[in-house]
Amino acid sequence: MILVLRALGVGDLATAVPALRALRAGHPGEELVLAAPAWLGPLVELVGGVDRLLPTDDLGPPPWPVPPSAGVPRRADRSLSGVPPWSGPPPEVAVNLHGRGPGSHRMLAGAGRLMAFRCPPAGHRDGPDWDDDEHEVDRWCRLLDWYGIPADRTDLGLRRPPPGRLPAGVTVVHPGSKVEAKRWPADRFAALARRLADRGHRVVVTGSAGERDLADRVAAEAGLPRSAVLAGRTDLGELAALVAAARLVVSGDTGVGHLATAYRVPSVLLFGPVPPARWGPPADRPWHRVLWAAGEDCAAGPGVGTAAGWAALPVDRVLAAVDEAEETVRV
Structure with missing residues (x-):
């Protein structure tokens, strides 16, 4: 399983689409799980390629054993509060598309491999350095590229929903x-x-x-x-x-x-x-x-x-x- 953390809003999910598509293409046989708020579910379906949404509306520490050196706090990040914990073994790969750490890095501690920006305070010395001035789309594409997964920053399109009850052409x-x-x-x-x-x-x-x-x-x-x-x-x-x-x-x-x-x-x-x-x-x-x-x-x-x-x-x-x-x- 590949677990991706992006527990934010509509624009945040939309700017992560090229990175999510790159992960799907790079790991076609793996289950791709996105940790994000449940209300984003309809939009996740329009992204495509995500096998399962893990609701993070009340997210807390991971349920798997964590090395003491990881220093996971009881409440890892103010934007990730509380938890319905997911069950099962830790993922083979965890990808932090949420932030630079340390809170979000520590949320993913215990995974077999963490793809994330370099953050020594969280014990993660792998990965590229964060750039405050970088475009949000480029940021996550660059992260994956650092780990050998090419991403196309122009791949921003979403599936078109079926026509509904609302008017067109407005x-x-x-x-x-x-x-x-x-x-x-x-x-x-x-x-x-x-x-x-x-x-x-x-x-x-x-x-x-x-x-x-x-x-x-x-x-x-x-x-x-x-x-x-x-x-x-x-x-x-x-x-x-x-x-x-x-x-x-x-x-x-x-x-x-x-x-x-x-x-x-x-x-x-x-x-x-x-x-x-x-x-x-x-x-x-x-x-x-x-x-x-x-x-x-x-x-x-x-x-x-x-x-x-x-x-x-x-x-x-x-x-x-x-x-x-x-x-x-x-x-």
């Missing part, structure tokens, strides 16, 4: 993010949605159940009907199907943007504090447009890179990026 506006600093102001999203609707776009507003109030506010201020609010009304598989069949996606630096990248749907992605060079779509895909509040492309005026600069990103600049993204599809 423009998806996604104003939320679990990180508050990554949110463009709601009133600007509303102004954008109104302008897009005036241009003939069928706009829907997406988000999690916890973002329903935000989505309602954006839709109301944009003059959209309540039926346009899909926040909290879709599971992850349905959201993927919606994006896969969409005309356009406009979102912040969050998972929906990665779905647009995976399905090659024209998108405009609004980046705030985190540079797109680390999490943005590939530069060779012209149908994705990125506006970075801390970069020259934003042209937001004084205060760019601050909260004021992020809020000052003009709606007209986003609309211009929409035109650019859609024009690349028509050419």
